[in-house]
Amino acid sequence: MSSLWHPFADMHSVANAELIIRSGKGVVITDVHGRDYLDATASLWYCNVGYGRQEIADRVAAQMTQLHAYSNFGAFATEATIQLADRLAALSPMEDTVVFFGAGGSDAVDTAAKLARRYWDLLGKPGKRVIVSREHGYHGMHGWGTSLAGIPGNKAGYGGAFIDEVIHVGVGDTEGLGALFEQRGHEIAAFIGEPVIGAGGVIAPEPHYWAEVNRLCREHDILLIADEVICGFGRMGEWFGSIAYGIQPDMMTFAKGVSSGYLPIGGVLVGKRVRAPFWDDPVPGGVFKHGYTYSGHAASAVAALANLDIVEREDLIGRVRTMTPILDRALRRLEGAPLVSEIRTVGLTGAVAFRPDLLAADPALADKVAAACIRHGVATRSIRGHAIQLSPAFVITEAELDAIVDGFGRALVEVAGA
Secondary structure, X not given: OOOOOOOOOOHHHHOOOOOOEEEXXXXXXXXXXXXXXXXXXXXXXXXXXXXXXXXXXXXXXXXXXXXXXOOOOOOOOOHHHXXXXXXXXXXXXXXXXXEEEEOOHHHHHHHHHHHHHHHHHHOOOOOOOXXXXXXXXXXXXXXXXXXXXXXXXXXXXXXXXXXXXXXXXXXXXXXXXXXXXXXXXXXXXXXXXXXXXXXXXXXXXXXXXXXXXXXXXXXXXXXXXEEOOOOOOOOOOOOOHHHHHOOOOOEEEEOHHHOOOOOOOEEEEEOXXXXXXXXXXXXXXXXXXXXXOOOOOHHHHHHHHHHHHHHHHXXXXXXXXXXXXXXXXXXXXXXXXXXXXXXXXXXXXXXXXXXXXXXXXXXXXXXXXXXXXXXXXXXXXXXXXXXXXXXXXXXXXHHHHHHHHXXXXXXXXXXXXX
């Protein structure tokens, strides 16, 4: 038994059953016993360029030898941090973008939420404090993210929300959203949503959903935050989900695919409107007193720059567009398989959802199937307790996708027959 307390884990069972991964190459990971697994999830949605990229390791090593990191507080900065900020600003669909860095997606969400409230405070509207999020949404696990979460299990047992000024709406309920904005728009600072709901179950938006959200936010003077932590950097076949779905955000949170997880980094892309009172227009007290020790960490910035070079040079976003229908066809082979109620795919992402009656009888069903997948050589996990996840690295081949789906199928048969 190790001393590691695993995230999102029942330590009563995990402590003596750790699956310890030693190495990875492409979409294959290998445990300490030498057994290989096809990684169906790109770890936690992030390893977009695949494992074993020597180029990233070499460039990070060179940066760490020269200067691994330095504080970016006040006027201090590092060359790598500025280079990454400029590059991300150039990729952003928002005008005059600036970048605030953190160490991951949870940092990014808390930053965006605080920045939204600080923005309205500077504009003389301190009463605009509420942030609206969606059912099934996942926005990290810091204080704001836990409160904004639309997955009840992620905030159960903590005595209620950490932050009270949060309202949840239905996944695609623009009518309810409009009514809420009409009634309480004067106290709503922002709406936050993932372009495609990820950990909540891989739920794609209805065709006109985001166009209506754009309109409602503009009409009621409410900031729009696109949570791009999963969708950003190619998973939807564009640099950002906001581009794929025509979202017009004021801020975009990002992490995961920016570095493919080679080192932790995330942050907020901030558009012209929100940057103005802090950067452009003289507003008394216009300082955002917020930051993290590792905001803009130099070695992490180099990992992101090297990762983005690979994405561009190998046209991996174009590859996502090519592989999207292939993933859909492969996963739909499981329609009608034991236990399955629904197959959902969008971009290079999918979910195999289980029958509600079976889940009601056995709430651990999704975890049992995920464990069976591992026994059949495929690493995946359950999402929202009702489905298993498919979100592979962009470098996956058609044969590897088929092998993952075959492993899913064998796991379904095993659990159904148990």
